[in-house]
Amino acid sequence: MMHDTPSTPSRYTVEDRAPRKLSSFLLRWESILVMMLAAVIIGNTLKSPYFLDPFNLADATYNFSEKAIMALVMALLILVREIDLSVAAILAVSSLAIGFMGDAGYGTIALVLTGLAVGTVCGAFNGFLVTRSGVPSIVITIGTMSLYRGITQVSLGDQALSTFPQSYLDLGQTYFIDWPPVPLSFFIFLLLACVFGVFLHKTAIGRQLFAIGANPVAARFSGIRVDRIRFALFTVSGLLAGLGAVLLTARIGVMRPNIGLGWELDIITMVILGGVAISGGVGTIGGVVLAVFVLGLSTFGLALMNVPGIVINVLLGLLLIISIAAPIVIRMITGKR
Amino acid sequence: MDKAIRRDTSSAGWCLTRWAAVTETSPILALANVSKSFPGVRALHDVSFSLYPGEVTALIGENGAGKSTIVKILTGIYIPDGGEIRVNGETQHFSSPRDSWGAGIAAIHQETVMFDELSVAENIFMGHMPGGHLIDWRDTKAKARALLASIEADFDADAKLKTLSVAQKHMVEITRALSHNANVIIMDEPTASLSRHEIDELFRIVTQLKAEGRAIIFISHKFDEIFRLSDRFVCLRDGEKVGEGMTRDVSEPDLVRMMVGRPIDQVFPKRDIPLGATVLEIDGLSNATEFADVSLSLRKGEILGLYGLVGAGRSEAMQAVFGMSKPTAGRVTMNGQQLAIHEPIDAIHAGISYVPEDRQEQGAFLPLGIRENITMASLAGHVRNFLLSRPSEQSAARALGGRLSVKAAHWEQSLGELSGGNQQKVVIAKWLATKPKVIILDEPTKGIDVGSKAAVHDFIGELAEDGLAVILISSELPEIMGLSDRVIVMHEGRIAARFERGMGTGALAWSAEAIVAAATGAPVEERAA
Numbered sequence: 079m080m081h082d083t084p085s086t087p088s089r090y091t092v093e094d095r096a097p098r099k100l101s102s103f104l105l106r107w108e109s110i111l112v113m114m115l116a117a118v119i120i121g122n123t124l125k126s127p128y129f130l131d132p133f134n135l136a137d138a139t140y141n142f143s144e145k146a147i148m149a150l151v152m153a154l155l156i157l158v159r160e161i162d163l164s165v166a167a168i169l170a171v172s173s174l175a176i177g178f179m180g181d182a183g184y185g186t187i188a189l190v191l192t193g194l195a196v197g198t199v200c201g202a203f204n205g206f207l208v209t210r211s212g213v214p215s216i217v218i219t220i221g222t223m224s225l226y227r228g229i230t231q232v233s234l235g236d237q238a239l240s241t242f243p244q245s246y247l248d249l250g251q252t253y254f255i256d257w258p259p260v261p262l263s264f265f266i267f268l269l270l271a272c273v274f275g276v277f278l279h280k281t282a283i284g285r286q287l288f289a290i291g292a293n294p295v296a297a298r299f300s301g302i303r304v305d306r307i308r309f310a311l312f313t314v315s316g317l318l319a320g321l322g323a324v325l326l327t328a329r330i331g332v333m334r335p336n337i338g339l340g341w342e343l344d345i346i347t348m349v350i351l352g353g354v355a356i357s358g359g360v361g362t363i364g365g366v367v368l369a370v371f372v373l374g375l376s377t378f379g380l381a382l383m384n385v386p387g388i389v390i391n392v393l394l395g396l397l398l399i400i401s402i403a404a405p406i407v408i409r410m411i412t413g414k415r
Numbered sequence: 416m417d418k419a420i421r422r423d424t425s426s427a428g429w430c431l432t433r434w435a436a437v438t439e440t441s442p443i444l445a446l447a448n449v450s451k452s453f454p455g456v457r458a459l460h461d462v463s464f465s466l467y468p469g470e471v472t473a474l475i476g477e478n479g480a481g482k483s484t485i486v487k488i489l490t491g492i493y494i495p496d497g498g499e500i501r502v503n504g505e506t507q508h509f510s511s512p513r514d515s516w517g518a519g520i521a522a523i524h525q526e527t528v529m530f531d532e533l534s535v536a537e538n539i540f541m542g543h544m545p546g547g548h549l550i551d552w553r554d555t556k557a558k559a560r561a562l563l564a565s566i567e568a569d570f571d572a573d574a575k576l577k578t579l580s581v582a583q584k585h586m587v588e589i590t591r592a593l594s595h596n597a598n599v600i601i602m603d604e605p606t607a608s609l610s611r612h613e614i615d616e617l618f619r620i621v622t623q624l625k626a627e628g629r630a631i632i633f634i635s636h637k638f639d640e641i642f643r644l645s646d647r648f649v650c651l652r653d654g655e656k657v658g659e660g661m662t663r664d665v666s667e668p669d670l671v672r673m674m675v676g677r678p679i680d681q682v683f684p685k686r687d688i689p690l691g692a693t694v695l696e697i698d699g700l701s702n703a704t705e706f707a708d709v710s711l712s713l714r715k716g717e718i719l720g721l722y723g724l725v726g727a728g729r730s731e732a733m734q735a736v737f738g739m740s741k742p743t744a745g746r747v748t749m750n751g752q753q754l755a756i757h758e759p760i761d762a763i764h765a766g767i768s769y770v771p772e773d774r775q776e777q778g779a780f781l782p783l784g785i786r787e788n789i790t791m792a793s794l795a796g797h798v799r800n801f802l803l804s805r806p807s808e809q810s811a812a813r814a815l816g817g818r819l820s821v822k823a824a825h826w827e828q829s830l831g832e833l834s835g836g837n838q839q840k841v842v843i844a845k846w847l848a849t850k851p852k853v854i855i856l857d858e859p860t861k862g863i864d865v866g867s868k869a870a871v872h873d874f875i876g877e878l879a880e881d882g883l884a885v886i887l888i889s890s891e892l893p894e895i896m897g898l899s900d901r902v903i904v905m906h907e908g909r910i911a912a913r914f915e916r917g918m919g920t921g922a923l924a925w926s927a928e929a930i931v932a933a934a935t936g937a938p939v940e941e942r943a944a
Contacts, residue, residue, distance in 0.1 A: 090821070096828070360782055
């Protein structure tokens with residue numbers, strides 16, 4: 079069998095794996111994130127006695143879990159050189175639908191399914207436009223962002239919707255596991271993180287995402303159904319935005335047109351800090367999960383220290399810029415051209 | 416090293432070079448003991464040579480011999496670790512491409528790097544537009560037109576770059592170099608994607624540049640061009656200079672021996688392979704603009720050469736077979752069964768592989784590892800319980816990477832870290848991993864050196880011997896004639912003629928003249944005459 083046995087042995091010896099070197103391990107982005115996370119935890123623990131309290135930490139996860147869930151699929155989109163700027167607007171539309179259904183007196187299961195379905199449809203519409211038009215997704219999703227957000231504003235004006243069954247509100251307001259206290263949104267995030275991690279790093283389609291991100295033309299030549307995968311990713315992005323809407327609406331108990339405003343940038347920040355290259359083809363789910371914790375826990379710590387929200391934003395912005403610049407600076411100092 | 420430089424630029428040394436200048440032609444540019452290393456690789460070691468005004472110096476060597484490194488050092492992209500560059504006898508330190516431009520050195524690249532959306536005039540003067548803070552457009556255009564006229568270019572300074580052909584883009588680059596009054600012009604495989612006529616045109620311009628007293632570095636893998644155009648040659652192997660001299664004093668076998676360090680048969684003798692049953696049949700394949708009524712059949716063990724000029728529709732037709740585009744009419748049959756190919760994956764499942772011409776752009780995943788690249792088109796075979804099996808992937812990487820003699824430190828190394836030739840091997844390995852029955856090779860030896868070329872020719876023969884049916888798209892006649900059992904010539908999207916090895920008479924005889932005549936579209940009667 080010609081394909082399996084080399085007819086002439088290679089002239090070169092090639093190892094199966096890279097030699098294990100401590101320096102290359104430490105310079106991995108995930109290692110840097112672990113160190114950042116350790117610094118955040120140690121710093122906050124020293125600063126505030128309330129930081130390492132299980133209930134406080136559990137409540138802190140509320141503030142980032144919905145975004146983190148949406149960041150998982152955003153990571154895949156950015157990995158394949160796409161982006162979905164309309165996620166927060168999809169969340170708003172889904173939340174609007176949940177609000178109307180609540181007003182109409184439907185039960186919890188109907189509300190949840192409505193949120194997921196509306197999100198999925200919006201995401202599929204994005205995917206349809208991106209794959210059919212050939213226009214870059216950044217342009218398409220800026221458009222649909224205005225469209226979806228506009229729909230919620232037109233339908234609701236300055237009104238709010240707040241009629242929900244108690245069992246629905248409980249999804250966002252009680253612990254899913256009582257001890258250690260774990261909210262449902264955080265539990266779903268951990269579960270999905272595992273699913274996405276295995277999908278991206280262990281399955282054939284996951285591998286194909288790296289190929290599309292690295293070289294879309296070569297990916298097509300290699301028999302990868304590039305457009306089908308793109309469409310699926312945008313659809314899943316909508317689905318998870320719908321899930322975000324289900325959890326967020328239940329948590330705050332009220333639907334206003336400005337729900338989740340500006341979240342797309344927080345989500346993209348998580349992905350970029352997680353080490354997913356905006357140029358495509360590079361990234362890990364582990365990195366994104368670590369970045370979620372670094373951002374979430376530092377926000378929580380700063381809030382405990384009574385730092386105002388606007389200042390927190392400035393500091394997180396600085397953190398992002400420094401963390402992106404640091405490896406480049408290190409390379410400039412140590413490496414040669 | 417520092418001391419040596421100082422001594423050289425001392426007054427005595429300076430006087431000496433001046434004195435030399437009046438007695439004989441002094442070099443415009445000289446490299447003295449230049450070295451450059453990258454982590455783990457010695458790219459150049461102690462290389463010295465000189466360029467003289469009015470001469471074309473051919474820089475030859477296999478892929479990875481150090482030619483590109485020299486170009487990058489001369490254009491200020493790399494800084495050498497040791498040695499020096501002298502321009503008109505004065506030592507120069509290039510720390511950026513701007514410095515190199517300033518010293519009168521310009522490069523015309525393999526794949527032209529310019530601005531498609533801008534006009535020819537803007538491209539020529541990008542970075543040094545006439546005028547002060549505001550661009551003087553009238554002056555810019557007038558100067559651009561004058562420069563274009565000086566090399567007898569047949570397009571206007573107002574034309575957008577994207578409307579030009581590759582050959583015309585080369586002319587823009589040459590004009591750009593002239594606008595800088597560059598005295599040293601580096602041409603890195605300028606003829607790679609040019610037609611015969613365009614090459615003649617380019618050579619006319621080179622001759623003109625020579626006459627104006629400029630020095631030209633010419634990099635090419637094509638020996639006929641080297642002998643036709645160059646006055647001198649410098650030969651590199653593994654980063655060291657292994658020979659230099661006047662081109663008229665050497666023969667092609669001499670150069671080949673110098674380049675590879677051993678004699679090489681340029682084209683391997685045609686292997687005697689018994690042909691099997693018909694595997695692939697293409698019937699009346701057409702699309703709206705690029706090709707029409709393409710029909711051919713292919714047998715097991717057969718090598719079918721597809722010859723034609725650039726733009727004859729060969730690649731387009733074969734890409735349609737592979738599912739990259741949708742034909743408007745025609746059928747593809749494999750082992751008697753009609754195929755429904757909508758996407759490349761359908762072709763791959765049917766046993767057809769297509770190794771694209773631009774292997775880096777269309778085949779390579781540079782940030783990914785070698786193993787990941789090799790298995791990318793055949794991942795389904797490595798799935799166990801829904802997950803990819805690493806050991807299975809690793810054994811595929813070992814077997815195929817080893818078979819193609821990929822040179823790397825380890826199979827997880829990212830493809831971007833390998834040399835161009837090794838990247839190509841990995842891309843071909845990816846296609847063999849799909850276990851094809853029919854393999855379409857699009858210009859498999861384009862831009863590769865003579866040593867690798869022979870290996871590729873040998874390899875193509877091996878594939879046929881292993882029972883594959885091969886379609887070989889190539890613009891190199893010796894390669895096509897040396898390897899193919901049959902040759903089909905395409906002209907302007909249609910099949911112009913079919914040739915069979917050693918058969919036929921007159922216009923359909925198995926001869927280089929007949930094949931070229933068919934490719935250029937000369938009518939059969941005329942060709943027969």
